[in-house]
Amino acid sequence: MAEHQTGPVETGAPMDYREHEKTYEMFLAGAKYGSLLIVALMVAMAAGFFGHAGLLGGLLIFIVFSLIGAFILR
Template identity: 50%
Template sequence: MADHSEVAYTTADGNDYIAHEQTYEGFLALTKYGTLSVIAILVLMAIFLL
């Protein structure tokens, strides 16, 4: 049988971990501000539409 050793992602060729971290931080910021925006819209709808 073939030997299936684990891939070392930190040493793989073409691995751009810095770009990965920046993308993930951007995703977290977008999620946070998106959630806060939806909450603000719902609160304003509850105030002005009742």
């Protein structure tokens, strides 16, 4: 049968909750801004490949979308 524990179940070093929260906040920020950059890249590629923007137009659209998105997501 199952053994019944009387002490704490957790073993090892105690949890550093402040560091855990910092890591989680960094992960969320990375996911948010990473998604923004991917979307801006896809829009710029579509404008450059399928529109008549070309390489420099696509680069300009990427920079503008990235800056606007970063301002909105702040």
